[in-house]
Amino acid sequence: MSREERGELLVGLDIGTTKICAVVAEAIGRQIKIIGMGRAPSVGLRRGVVVNIESTVDSIRKAVEEAEQMADCEIGSVYVGIAGSHIKGFNSHGLIPIRSGEIRQDDIDRVVDAARAVPVPPDQEIIHVLPQEFIVDGQPDIQDPIGMTGVRLEADVHIVTGLVTAVHNIVKCCNRAGLNVADVVLEPLASAEAVLTREEMELGVGLLDIGGGTSDLAVFAGGTIKHTFVLGLGGHNLTNDLSVGLRTPLKEAERLKEEYGCALASLIDKDQIIEVPSVGGRKSRRLSRRVMGEILEPRVEEMLTLVNQELVDSRYKELVNAGLVLTGGTALLEHIEELAEQIFDLPVRTGYPANVEGLEEIIDSPQWATAVGLLVYGSRHDPATGFGARSGRMFSRLGSRMRDWFNKWI
DSSP, X not given: OOGGGSOEEEEEEEXXXXXXXXXXXXXXXTEEEEEEEEEEEOOSEETTEESOHHHHHHHXXXXXXXXXXXXXXXXXXXEEEEOSTTOEEEEEEEEEEOSSSBOOHHHHHXXXXXXXXXXOOTXXXXXXXXXXXXXXXXXXXXXXXXXXXXXXXXXXXXXXXXXXXXXXXXXXXXXXXXXXXXXXXEHHHHHHHHHXXXXXXXXXXXXXXXXXXXEEEEEEETTEEEEEEEXXXXXXXXXXXXXXXXXXXXXXXXXXXXXXXXXXXXGSOTTOEEEEOOSTTOOOEEEEHHHHHHHHHHHHHHHHHHHHHHHHHHTOGGGOTTOEEEESGGGGSBTHHHHHHHHHOSOEEEOOOOSOEXXXXXXXXXXXXXXXXXXXXXXXXXXXXXXXXXXXXXXXXXXXXXXXXXXXXX
16 A cells, blocks of 8 residues: 555654653544554653753654654654643633523633633643533533523533643654644543543543653543542652662663562562672672562552542542553553552553554553554544644644544543
8 A cells, every 4th residue: 555545644652751652553534553663761851841851852753763664654743642740630610601592612612711711820831621511501411512502501621731841841852853743632631542441431430540750540430531640659660669679770670670570579479589680790699579579569559559549539539430440561560450459449450552453562562552542632633733832822722622522522
């Protein structure tokens, strides 16, 4: 098949604390086929925030060039994920009178604008305004009020904000790597597009995306998002604990975590021995694998306990009827599902990218969930207008993005 006969090309760019991933796909209608991938170590970010522009730009270039070679294409525009402890989420409410007696699209736009008209700190920027439900003359739980008759329209929305400098530095890095940013998407929202089912979102589900620097929670119920939360702990904390506890270089600690990591030490055979490289040219040592588990388990337990406490404190845990879905690279840690079930007292599963075709290496791993989710997001939203670091067009995109999210769930 010639390039001209192929479908629309979409690119998801996951800029993480430990690695940067680029995934290229062809989209023909609702069918998405992954045709290229690239990744590079991330050395210019800390907890999702750019701390070194040049290093981040170099890593983006390497990941994108690798994806371009595999997909045999040139990448000019990307959907970018954003995360980090600077991300905040809260719910808001808006109310307007209905002018003509029948609700129209401009009434939807006005009531959502009214809901987002809340004070936001000057260092924060609105990234998403996500409609949850509409209320017509006191009647709640309405997802599509267009055409209905009424005199008063209300809306509940979830607003996501991020640090202005953090958002613009992500866009700036992409621009300097020669890429136009079609949109910036909160990473747990993107991951949800890839790993959650419609039934889970309707019944109520929590998505916990454990990345390198942060663990990002999103709660869905009734087909809409209800709550978001970012915990400033992630897989890199596990790697660092292993590096210190085993007195081994960070690179070797990461490898040991991926090959032998386990979240429940009691389930590891105490006679299983692993070889641990030492630092400073010293000889490698042979240790019981259970020692690794005894280092990892308390940190994983701490992370999951803090997320569970957030669910309880926010009062959204009672909505999570379908249980919890774990994704991100740390979701591959052996027996983490069992530990999570003990802490959350909920059914837990690992979320793998679904409803896409192509490279098995991506489909078979939760660590690609965000990048694949960005592709799915891009296939459902209008990519015609991008924005750059100096264009300041983010706010102008919010109106169409609100309608996109609203239309998706009705």
